[in-house]
Amino acid sequence: KNEVEQSPQNLTAQEGEFITINCSYSVGISALHWLQQHPGGGIVSLFMLSSGKKKHGRLIATINIQEKHSSLHITASHPRDSAVYICAVPSGGGADGLTFGKGTHLIIQP
Amino acid sequence: EPEVTQTPSHQVTQMGQEVILRCVPISNHLYFYWYRQILGQKVEFLVSFYNNEISEKSEIFDDQFSVERPDGSNFTLKIRSTKLEDSAMYFCASSELGTGTYEQYFGPGTRLTVT
Numbered sequence: 001k002n003e004v005e006q007s008p009q010n011l012t013a014q015e016g017e018f019i020t021i022n023c024s025y026s027v028g029i030s031a032l033h034w035l036q037q038h039p040g041g042g043i044v045s046l047f048m049l050s051s052g053k054k055k056h057g058r059l060i061a062t063i064n065i066q067e068k069h070s071s072l073h074i075t076a077s078h079p080r081d082s083a084v085y086i087c088a089v090p091s092g093g094g095a096d097g098l099t100f101g102k103g104t105h106l107i108i109q110p
Numbered sequence: 111e112p113e114v115t116q117t118p119s120h121q122v123t124q125m126g127q128e129v130i131l132r133c134v135p136i137s138n139h140l141y142f143y144w145y146r147q148i149l150g151q152k153v154e155f156l157v158s159f160y161n162n163e164i165s166e167k168s169e170i171f172d173d174q175f176s177v178e179r180p181d182g183s184n185f186t187l188k189i190r191s192t193k194l195e196d197s198a199m200y201f202c203a204s205s206e207l208g209t210g211t212y213e214q215y216f217g218p219g220t221r222l223t224v225t
Contacts, residue, residue: 031210031211041199043201043219044216045213045216050211091155096141097166098145099155
């Protein structure tokens with residue numbers, strides 16, 4: 001079964017700073033998901049990637065399959081980016097369900 | 111844009127009662143999921159459903175849980191006899207296909223409180 005570790009658990013930064021959140025997993029995967037959870041509880045899918053790099057606006061996600069590691073970067077951070085960012089991977093063995101990390105609680109101060 | 115919907119948004123029930131949580135997945139999606147998140151903890155997988163049967167379930171999904179697609183649009187999670195520890199946010203999700211390699215779209219969640 002896949003294990004997912006995220007770091008840092010909590011991150012407070014000033015508006016405009018470049019943010020990096022890291023995720024590592026234990027079992028080889030075919031895809032990794034980055035999700036965002038807002039204070040109200042809703043979960044939104046940000047990225048699904050299986051290799052290299054993806055970019056949506058100010059968000060960039062990278063993955064290194066050999067090292068079992070992914071990073072999520074936020075450029076020019078803004079208070080509206082404040083949320084919990086969660087990394088999730090397939091549980092293993094062709095499973096459909098995802099194993100989630102504990103999340104990184106990000107606060108961007110104005 | 112298509113979205114996953116869930117009802118109710120909040121359900122309060124007494125220990126031992128049965129509850130049914132409802133979800134309407136995105137219409138052209140074939141895989142459906144239930145996840146739960148106990149307050150302050152990480153999201154946990156419960157079950158996936160494909161072609162009118164369970165395709166995968168976790169250790170959490172024991173005999174008190176069941177899922178059903180009663181018609182062409184709804185997907186339900188039933189908890190037969192609720193316990194205090196079932197209090198959690200329950201998320202439904204759907205994806206075009208499975209194996210964790212397709213983007214999963216989550217509903218807004220149902221907060222279940224068992225008293």
